[in-house]
Amino acid sequence: MNIALVTRFLGVILLVEAASMTPSLIIALFHHQDGDVPALLMTLGLILAVGLPMFFLSRPKDRNLRARDGFIVVALSWILMSVFGALPFTLSGFLPNYVDALFEAVSGFTTTGATVVTDFSHMPHGIVFWRSFTHWVGGMGVLVLTLALLPKLSDRTSHLVRAESPGPSLSKIVPKMGDSAKILYIMYTVLTVIEFCILMLCGMNPYDAAIHAMGTAGTGGFSNYGDSVAHFQSVPIEITMTVFMILFGINFAIYYFMYNRSWHDIRNNEELRWYLSIVGIVILLLTVLLIPYYGSFTSALRYSAFQTASVISTSGFATCNFDLWPVSARMLLLLVMFIGSCAGSTAGGMKVIRVALMIKEAKREIRRTIQPRKVQMVRFDGKGIDESMLHSIAVFVFAYVALVLAGAVVIALENRYDLITNFTAALTCVSNVGPGFGAVGPAGNFAEYGPLAKLVCSFLMLAGRLELYPLLILFHPVVWKKN
């Protein structure tokens, strides 16, 4: 490991985190409430006290970032960011237990939206804003933001983006990584602002609109109300958020194609077709399953559409307590939790492209047993997919499920709650959804879990956000050896 270079990068990341705290600080200063200004200022001071020396005192001799170092930088920077990002919650006295604060910060950065907060009424605005802002930064990625701001950090930044952006392969939209990152953040900001404006038009106040726009953009799901979006009881708001949650689950390259009017590339994008089909089918099925429960088609459609969008985009907003739904509907949502959205979006889950490829691979395997001599190629976007890619996706899917199961087993060691709660807690964390079923359902939260479960969940959220490997390699001894 190139310690000097990794340290330098981590220093930069901390400085970017410090910069991203300023909007919250402005909000806090604007609202004059107790506790949030000093907490944010102290955190800012601490981050600068650690970050500045890391950046200025590290003198890397070798400025080439190798694959291994790239992964380490990504994993460590996410951990470090969460560790510091948790401080405002503790320092403001709002979540006095640091483990709670850490859980909340990790949940924010990984855009999970699982929470330990039970009562928002006396939470200062600056802190709530910071909590939601972590969604926005974490959604597109902190390293991507860093590259957008400081494109000349290193020549070999592809490893960083590869480790941070979701999806099985690295896809740049323009040749230079720095420009790519800039374009991504511009599109991301524009979409967020559009949603913010529409939410205001639907009757939200600017502060609520900002919180919910950021929560949707990062596909996070933090709300500043205990009953989430159900608080507003407004159909226009629900429709707006449904549409935007689905939009933020789409690969951002698609928006760049739109901007360039390359409709051909959009029509050819197979993952988009799969994603929209899955969304459509699930909404339809859920509506049918929910008609007896709600009694009318329109309200069944209203709740099923919102909840489907919320879960498949791994946001985790709620307009109703879906834990009370019939078991058939809940089962369907549980499946959707695994899938998640498109590669290159802000959403979590296994990603549609992986699921689609595995379905095609399974079909091929079945065909092969019937007709072993047939030469078959798995195709996606009209192109043949490399066998090694299929293999690595199969391993990923196994590792994903294995991590969920292992996580559930460790969480269950606390002997709290029932099977479904513990299992969905692990699943919802790895998939970065937010609420699960049972005690961690939309009406409940993670507050009653002990420190062990909270730490394990934090780990699962980070692992899920970074798509397993960057975090898992930290446990491999070779990584810690010197070059």
Added chain:
Amino acid sequence: MRILVVGAGKVGSTIAEHLVQEQHDVTVIDSNEDVLEDCQDLMDIMCINGNGANAQTLIDAGVDKADILIAATAGDEVNMLCCLIGKRLGARYAIARIRDPQYNESLTLLQQELGIDMVINPERATALEISRLLRFPFASNIESFAKGLVEMVEFRAQPGDSVVGIPLHELTSRHAKLPRVLYAGVERDGKVIIPAGDFIIQAGDRVFVTGDMVTITSFFDALGKNKLRVKNVMIIGGGRISYYLSKMIVPTGIHVTMVEIDPNKAEKLSEELPHVTVLCGDGTNMELLDQEGVRGTDALICLTDRDEENLMTGLFAAHQGVPKVIVKNNRLNYTDIISSMGLDSMVSPKQITSANILRYARARVRGQGTRVEKLYRVLNGKAEALEFEVRAGENWLGIPLKDLTIRKNTLVAVIVRRGKVIVPFGNDTIEAGDSVVFMSCESGISDINELIQVRHK
């Protein structure tokens, strides 16, 4: 600029690497996914998998918006086709690598008909470089600037040379015979130094001097290095470079002996090159070289396909006292080690090709102001010599150099005004229409204003 490189082989990836360093948007097309993956990891570029001569692949790579299309695949025909299609699809300039001697004769026709703006033949370019080195054997490297008026020559300072051990500003007063040349750079222990007046050259340094050809020649005469005239050359390996080189140097009266191991190739060469003595045998065999009188030749040039053989044979010849040894080396990472072993003249087709293409690309960078006309990477790219043709309107015209701010680690090496070469001192000025050559340790410079500015008081 948006640049499309087709073929991520040795030349293609070297070009891409340099272009990225100069902040261009580079897209590389190759049909081999593994090669692309390596490129993606090492460089900040876009990689596209596919056949570069396929219109759809070129469209996917954005050829319609490309400023330069560089076709550098292994196949001449693919490169031509690629340029033909690329130009039709909207690329502004197209460069093709065409190396087969057969096409060489109909090159102008091909260029016109296919719309190729520049054809680069690595072997021919390398042969040209070698022939220049043979003309001035005292130099280990020569670059010419300002349409050949100015030469920059690299040589290794030997113990006892009159330039060694004396501060540069005292040289002309101590040695009356030594003409005034500019010491543009010195490489010592792998580092490049842009020397100031109090700099002292040590034995073993590699020194770059610039001046017009007459002054440079008399400078080396005064140093006593210019005694050798190359009349007998032995070439090991009968590949394309050897063929082109023989064609170039035989008419100037140099006698060439060529050693080729493959009997069929040797026979063909002797048919194509009637004035060359072609030997069939293993040119890396010391016994054979000895028998064929390697000690009597003025220069030995090693051009086999294997770098290692070239190096070993070259070292052997240098040991035997051959005054000039030139070796071909395509893997540049050895350069430092090899020059420390005493082989100074090294040619690399890959490097020469990419340098030629880079020069072309640089000259086509869009924008206002005075831009780089020519660029030479010297010492493995540790330093650059940049030539500018100064346009009117720059705010530092007519101001003496000593009153201007010159970028650090940079030197105004030569000014050429109306065909006259000026070795500049503090009181000289730069005027519109001059050609100015800078030597700089900084890279990625494209505008003269990055090097020179009016000093703010």
